[in-house]
Amino acid sequence: GAGVSQSPSNKVTEKGKDVELRCDPISGHTALYWYRQSLGQGLEFLIYFQGNSAPDKSGLPSDRFSAERTGGSVSTLTIQRTQQEDSAVYLCASSPQWRSTQYFGPGTRLTVL
Amino acid sequence: ELKVEQNPLFLSMQEGKNYTIYCNYSTTSDRLYWYRQDPGKSLESLFVLLSNGAVKQEGRLMASLDTKARLSTLHITAAVHDLSATYFCAVDIRKGGSEKLVFGKGTKLTVNP
Numbered sequence: 326g327a328g329v330s331q332s333p334s335n336k337v338t339e340k341g342k343d344v345e346l347r348c349d350p351i352s353g354h355t356a357l358y359w360y361r362q363s364l365g366q367g368l369e370f371l372i373y374f375q376g377n378s379a380p381d382k383s384g385l386p387s388d389r390f391s392a393e394r395t396g397g398s399v400s401t402l403t404i405q406r407t408q409q410e411d412s413a414v415y416l417c418a419s420s421p422q423w424r425s426t427q428y429f430g431p432g433t434r435l436t437v438l
Numbered sequence: 439e440l441k442v443e444q445n446p447l448f449l450s451m452q453e454g455k456n457y458t459i460y461c462n463y464s465t466t467s468d469r470l471y472w473y474r475q476d477p478g479k480s481l482e483s484l485f486v487l488l489s490n491g492a493v494k495q496e497g498r499l500m501a502s503l504d505t506k507a508r509l510s511t512l513h514i515t516a517a518v519h520d521l522s523a524t525y526f527c528a529v530d531i532r533k534g535g536s537e538k539l540v541f542g543k544g545t546k547l548t549v550n551p
Contacts, residue, residue: 368541418481429481
């Protein structure tokens with residue numbers, strides 16, 4: 326079946342611009358996660374959505390980062406006023422329920438010039 | 439703060455040899471994952487280890503978990519070139535109704551003919 330999809334696959338932007346990254350989880354998966362992978366910091370948790378519960382935003386690095394999940398499915402991660410240190414691969418994952426294997430999408434490579 | 443330490447971070451080995459990758463973590467958890475990442479690709483789930491003493495095997499890879507020692511190992515038997523990749527361990531952390539994975543820095547494995 327279809328896996329987690331993310332778009333765009335690559336995004337190049339100028340410092341100070343806003344960007345939106347999209348994630349389509351596996352159909353029927355109730356949990357959705359965002360992670361960031363960078364050379365310096367490795368893989369870091371950003372945010373967790375589970376069903377209709379309030380998201381866990383504890384991993385968001387600053388208030389320039391926000392995310393939403395509409396209709397319990399698609400999620401968008403928004404970064405406002407991008408900075409060069411935001412350059413990384415942003416990975417989305419979904420799982421069928423709480424505490425089960427997370428399946429990762431291909432990621433969006435963000436480059437901030 | 440939870441720390442997940444993998445060693446070695448880089449591993450170059452010859453085909454046919456055996457080796458073990460170690461993953462130590464600093465807090466209690468009853469669930470640990472191993473993922474594989476090929477260059478430019480996303481994370482592929484290899485194993486989920488759910489209890490103390492759990493052992494899982496798939497082909498030339500075998501993973502184990504000792505929750506008392508807070509240690510997981512990934513053992514490679516008779517390595518082949520196709521196993522060249524970066525391997526991550528990840529500890530599942532629950533807090534309230536949330537969960538996240540905390541990753542090690544990864545072990546980059548190169549298997550030479």
